[in-house]
Amino acid sequence: MPARIFLVGFMGAGKTTIGRLLADRLGWSFVDLDAEVERREGRSVADIFASVGESCFRSMETESLRAVSGPGRSVIALGGGTYIDAANRSLVDSLGTSVYLDAPFDALFGRIEDDGSRPLAGSRSEMELLFAERVASYKMARMRVDVASRAPEDIVNEVLRGLEDS
Numbered sequence: 001m002p003a004r005i006f007l008v009g010f011m012g013a014g015k016t017t018i019g020r021l022l023a024d025r026l027g028w029s030f031v032d033l034d035a036e037v038e039r040r041e042g043r044s045v046a047d048i049f050a051s052v053g054e055s056c057f058r059s060m061e062t063e064s065l066r067a068v069s070g071p072g073r074s075v076i077a078l079g080g081g082t083y084i085d086a087a088n089r090s091l092v093d094s095l096g097t098s099v100y101l102d103a104p105f106d107a108l109f110g111r112i113e114d115d116g117s118r119p120l121a122g123s124r125s126e127m128e129l130l131f132a133e134r135v136a137s138y139k140m141a142r143m144r145v146d147v148a149s150r151a152p153e154d155i156v157n158e159v160l161r162g163l164e165d166s
Contacts, residue, residue, distance in 0.1 A: 001163055001164075002096040002097040002163070003072075003073050003074075003095070003096055004069065004073065004074050004075075004076060004095050004096030004097070005022065005074075005075045005076070005096055005097055005099060005159070005163070006076050006078055006083075006092045006095075006096055006097070006098045006099065007019050007022075007075065007076070007077045007078060007099050007101055008078050008082070008083040008092075008098050008099065008100050008101070008138055008141050009080070009100055009101035009102065009103075009138055009147075010080050010103075010105075010108050010131050010134060010135075010138070011080045011108060011127075012103075012107075012108040012109070013080075013101040013102070013103055013108060013147055014101055014147055014152065014155070015032075015077035015078065015101055016032050016077045017152055018077075018101060018147070018152055018155050018156060018159070019031075019032065019075045019076070019077035020075075021152055021153065021156045022075045022156050022159060022160075023074070023075040025156055025160065026073070026075070026160075028072075028073040028074050028075055029072060029073070029074040029075075030074065030075050030076075030077075031068045031074055031075070031076045031077070032077045033061065033064055033065060033068065033076060033077060033078050033079050033082060034077075034079045036064045036067070036068055037057070037060050037061055037064045037079075040060070040063075040064055040067075041060060045057065045079075048060065058081070058085065061079060061081075061082055061088075062085070062087070062088055065078075065082065065088060065091060065092075066091070069091070069095045069096075076096075078092070080134070081134070083098065083137055083138060083140075083141070084133075084134050084137045089137065089140060093142065097142050097143060097163065098140075098141035098142050098143070099141060099142070099143045099144075099145060099159055099162075100138045100139065100141035100143065100144045100145070101145055101147045101155070102138070102144050102145065102146050102147060102148075103146070103147045103148040104148055105127075105128055105131045107148045107149070108131070109124060109127060109128075143159070143162045143163075145158050145159055145162070
C-alpha cells in the first residue's frame with residue numbers, strides 16, 4: 001500500500017467525496033488540494049482566479065501540493081488541472097499512487113452544470129474542450145476507475161482492491 005493516494009480527474013468526478021470515504025476506510029488523513037489552497041491564501045479559488053489569474057493559481061497549487069505531501073499516510077484529492085502539469089504529475093507519481101476517477105463528459109457536466117464556484121466551468125462547449133485537453137494526462141495515472149453511475153462505496157472498494165493487487 002502506498003503512503004499517499006492521489007485522486008485525479010475532471011471536475012465533478014467525485015474526487016472529494018471518494019477521497020473522504022477512502023481516507024475514512026484506511027484511517028488516513030484526507031486533503032482536498034483546492035481547499036488547501038484556499039486555506040493558505042485566505043480566499044476562494046474563484047477569487048484567486050479573478051484577481052491574479054490561472055497561472056498564479058497554478059503556482060499556488062503546486063506549492064500546496066508540495067506542502068501536503070509530507071510525512072504520514074494521506075488521500076489527496078487533486079484539483080482538476082493539477083495532474084495536467086508534467087512537474088506535478090512527476091511529483092505525484094514519485095510520492096504515491098495516482099488514481100484516475102474516470103467518467104464520460106456528459107455525466108460530469110450533469111454534476112457541475114449549475115455549480116458557480118468553479119472558475120473554469122464555463123459553457124458546455126468550453127468545458128468539453130477543456131475535458132478533451134486534459135483527458136490524455138488523466139490517463140497517465142497509475143490506476144483508472146470508472147465512476148459513472150456507481151455508488152461511492154463501490155468505487156472505494158474498487159480502488160482498495162486495485163491498490164492491494166498492485
